Amino acid sequence: MIIPTIPTPDELLDKGFKRAKKAANKVRTSKIPRHIKSQKIEENRVTTACQVVKEKLKMILDRVPDIESLPEFYQDYIDITVGVDEMKQSLGALNWAYGIITQLEKDYAKRIRRSSPENSTKLQRQLYGRLASVVNKIGDDLDFLDYGKSKLRNMPTIKFEAVTVVIAGFPNVGKSTLLRQITDAEPQVANYPFTTKGIQIGHIERKWKHIQIIDTPGLLDRPIGEMNDIELNAILALEHLADSILFIFDISETSGYPIENQMNLFEEVNKIFKKEMILVFNKIDLVDEDKRDKLERYEDVFKDVVEISAFEGTRIDEIIDRMEKVEKQVQIM
Ligand SMILES: Nc1nc2c(ncn2[C@@H]2O[C@H](COP(=O)(O)OP(=O)(O)OP(=O)(O)O)[C@@H](O)[C@H]2O)c(=O)[nH]1
Numbered sequence: 001m002i003i004p005t006i007p008t009p010d011e012l013l014d015k016g017f018k019r020a021k022k023a024a025n026k027v028r029t030s031k032i033p034r035h036i037k038s039q040k041i042e043e044n045r046v047t048t049a050c051q052v053v054k055e056k057l058k059m060i061l062d063r064v065p066d067i068e069s070l071p072e073f074y075q076d077y078i079d080i081t082v083g084v085d086e087m088k089q090s091l092g093a094l095n096w097a098y099g100i101i102t103q104l105e106k107d108y109a110k111r112i113r114r115s116s117p118e119n120s121t122k123l124q125r126q127l128y129g130r131l132a133s134v135v136n137k138i139g140d141d142l143d144f145l146d147y148g149k150s151k152l153r154n155m156p157t158i159k160f161e162a163v164t165v166v167i168a169g170f171p172n173v174g175k176s177t178l179l180r181q182i183t184d185a186e187p188q189v190a191n192y193p194f195t196t197k198g199i200q201i202g203h204i205e206r207k208w209k210h211i212q213i214i215d216t217p218g219l220l221d222r223p224i225g226e227m228n229d230i231e232l233n234a235i236l237a238l239e240h241l242a243d244s245i246l247f248i249f250d251i252s253e254t255s256g257y258p259i260e261n262q263m264n265l266f267e268e269v270n271k272i273f274k275k276e277m278i279l280v281f282n283k284i285d286l287v288d289e290d291k292r293d294k295l296e297r298y299e300d301v302f303k304d305v306v307e308i309s310a311f312e313g314t315r316i317d318e319i320i321d322r323m324e325k326v327e328k329q330v331q332i333m
């Protein structure tokens with residue numbers, strides 16, 4: 001999301017006052033009759049300072065997209081990363097400041113026009129003080145928008161029209177390794193849990209079909225209400241973007257998580273999202289007979305599972321074949 005550069009109150013005022021000074025100098029060297037010159041100078045200062053500040057505020061208000069008009073995925077993404085209410089509140093404060101400054105500008109310009117030359121300078125100073133106080137009042141809001149800007153810089157760009165497969169599973173099971181194997185995306189892979197902290201996207205083109213593949217942060221088998229913001233990124237993708245969910249089990253359990261827990265998560269995901277699933281056993285290069293015996297309990301669930309080694313690239317083609325068969329389900333907006 002594009003949020004324009006957000007100034008600090010000082011930067012905003014500085015710009016306003018500097019431009020106002022220039023505008024006043026222009027009047028000073030112009031051929032305006034002497035008896036009205038000082039009022040004109042101050043009037044110009046006041047209106048320029050106010051307008052420069054207002055222009056910048058308006059530019060921010062115009063350029064920040066209307067959150068409610070964005071696809072739900074983005075709305076929820078903004079909500080978990082920065083907070084939609086806080087964002088709206090800050091934008092509301094800028095709007096408030098804009099209105100107050102418009103009033104002040106009108107009011108003081110009028111009073112200066114009707115005042116004596118000595119009084120006009122006094123009024124101009126007074127306006128500067130009030131303008132500064134309004135701008136300082138929205139300091140926290142500007143600060144918050146700047147924070148939002150930096151947090152949303154890495155907001156993923158989703159191709160909403162593409163068929164989308166979301167990779168999910170416990171941490172450390174090989175989700176990012178698989179994305180690296182089948183697309184040219186290069187998410188970080190490491191031998192510890194919670195490596196992936198946001199949504200990673202890769203693409204493949206097969207048989208005139210564009211498939212968007214989304215790698216997500218690992219999930220634990222705990223209720224959604226107890227998940228942190230990183231885990232919620234995965235939930236958002238599963239909820240709003242997935243036409244199909246590719247669920248990876250690490251059957252070697254070298255990730256550190258027993259099959260039982262991975263199974264709980266799978267059942268939970270299946271129940272909550274009710275989407276078509278592609279089931280994958282990963283790390284088969286590390287699996288021994290004992291592990292296989294353990295899996296027999298789940299025979300029913302695993303009828304149609306694809307067994308791979310994402311690391312070695314074993315049976316990756318079969319994964320892609322499965323993905324090709326996925327049809328668009330999710331209607332965005
Ligand atoms: N032997 C073997 N190791 C694998 C395989 N797939 C992944 N790994 C290793 O498992 C570790 C975790 O891989 P990642 O791809 O980072 O796992 P992830 O599921 O994305 O992990 P998080 O992002 O933390 O949730 C890395 O050390 C990988 O090299 C596999 O098929 N075989």
Ligand SMILES: [Mg+2]
Nearest residue numbers: 175176195196
């Ligand atoms: Mg990962």
